[in-house]
Amino acid sequence: MSRMPRRIGTARFGGLRTAAGRLRHGWRPVLEATGAATAAWLLATRLLGHPQPFFAPAAALIVLGQARGQRVHRAVEVILGVAAGVLVADLVVQALGPGSTWTVGTVILLTVLLAVAFGATGVTLVQAAVSALYLVVVAPPDGSLVPFRFVDALVGGAVALAVSLLVDARHPLAPLVAEVRRTFDELAGLLGSIAAALDQGDEAAALAALRQARGMDARVDGLRDGVLAAGEALRLHVRRRRHIGRLRSVDESIRQIDYAVRNVRVLARAGVTLSRLHTSTPPELGVALRCLAEAVRQAGAALAADLDGHDETADEHARRADESALAAVHTAGQLFGATQALPLAMIIGQVRATAIDLLRGVNPEDDVAVLARVDDALGLPPL
Template identity: 80%
Template sequence: MNRWGWPRVAAGRLRHGWRPVLEATLAATVAWVLATRLVGHPEPFFAPAAALIVLGQARGQRLRRAVEVVLGVAGGVLVADLVVQALGPGSTWTVFTVILLTVTLAAAVGATGVSLVQAAVSALYLVVIAPPTESLVPFRFVDALIGGAVALAASQLVDARRPLAPLVAEVRSTFDELAGVLAGIADALDRHDEPAAVAALQQARGMDARVNRLRDGVLAAGEALWLNLRRRRHIGRLRSVDSSIRQIDYAVRNVRVLARAGVTLSRLPAPAPADLGVALRSLAEAVRSAGEALAADLEGRDEIADGHAARADEAALAAVRTAGGLFTPGRTLPLVMIIGQVRATAIDLLRGVAVDDDAAVLGRVDQSLGLPPV
């Protein structure tokens, strides 16, 4: 990368991601102001801290999940405060107990990764830097509630203004990852690389979690739409995507079986046919186009959605046609299994973007494969 490459990349990231930066800054500042003016706490550290933690966790989540995060953060602060008051600050036993209880509570409400670390750091702050005073008023707990409430309000306001945006992003991310799995399998088979094939299989096994997040995203978007009377007309789009997710779930399962057969094929002494990689990359392109079709449909861009759906149809049929050309006598069982899964994935993918009715999709896919009509 040249010396101007990184600044351009950074500028591009800020251009597309300035909203979360502004939202986090405003939420933390508002939480600080409310805690100092309403509660009168001179050092309300946990108000802006809780706002930042909750906003990071609650954005795009269902309302119930977001409330659980707020209560988890505030409850963790309260538990840590009480333990420090009971056992005294600074001791090893206090540090152990506070971190254990705080992180356990955070995990119980579903926090992971960065949020768990933030919870532990907040607990350490209570133990080491700012142990509680003798006051019976749980200022820090109140501060955390204020910060969490501000973050919750901010996240819901953002979702109410653009209720489908988190779901659109999740759709694109899920389909891009599934396409990446197929491309990874193709690369592994082209190189006759067993470790790479195993890595692609592991990635395919993780796609179930992405599908579950898609389902949660549909529910969260539905709640956001019901909170916004003017946008309830978009509920129909959600129903369409919800029915598509069922077919995408089938496609994910097909790709997982395909990846498993790819590992077996990579272990055989003979390399895979070159056209197999071509077919898998065509199928990956179909997956990407299908994701863009669903995203455009959610955004109400019908003509663009139709264009992406047509490209998904073309790429999927090309994948089936190329794979079908490899279906000749004497082929190994793993290769035959991959050809079958290319067909099954194409069918579920095209049904998911509603290119045609089920019977018509099945007929066109089988015709591309060279099978006689039913």
């Protein structure tokens, strides 16, 4: 019984620590949304003199709630959605009167039909319906011909875009660089965890590594979103558009990194199987996996340096990634014939595949040469 309060206290402390970690990494979007919504409200009330500019902060929050890289498109959708909802609500309320069940149903039906007919996405469709419903139930039109609510939505969308622009003004590529570093560091750490689990024959640790590997797809998606966001930020900065070419090279690399993540997931699955055999694992396997982890770190550093415009540094990291990846393949290749265990053979194959995709990601134009160097390191005859 005495252990129960201790466990509860530990769980609460763990929950607080998790919440603190989330706030530490997510404070910027919180301040960004708060500042944009407040600024939109002030502009609509103080500058334009609108009495109840609900849609100004609402539109700002909706636009900022979208993923970076889609905000210009979403801002246009939100404004059009509000306009459609306001138009339908005005017409229906004048015809049927405010507040009745028939009015509510008719407004929602016509608004959704209109949005679908114009090919609206889910965000625009919902925003149009909510705008119309708000006008019918909460604030019925007063017969004024001035489109206050449409203007409020325009103000909110414009403020949201301006805040996004200011946040990324000095370093538009910084969020993408940070995402690159986090993704490659996590993938390298995962390979280190697999190596440690196999060294110790620890099935529980191997299973934990496999669960982590299954979550790496979210990191790759984060990289893709980061490229979209950086592209939007650069397009909004006329003087920085010359950097868009760097994004194209990173975009090509992400495809290969996606393949590498899948290979590591297969490798982790084979590691679980191997750990269940309860046989000694050759120490060279752990060495190979740690070399591969170092190659991942160097590849991430190369991409980050390339995005920062440090070409010489990027080339040096790419060279180190090449050396570490080939060393991993060479070390793993020495294990062929030492055992007939199928999981071990699968891991060796995935080391080779991961090295190929990793080096192709760092050097997209060196496709054939990468394959030749990796197979040479493995001891295979040239094609």
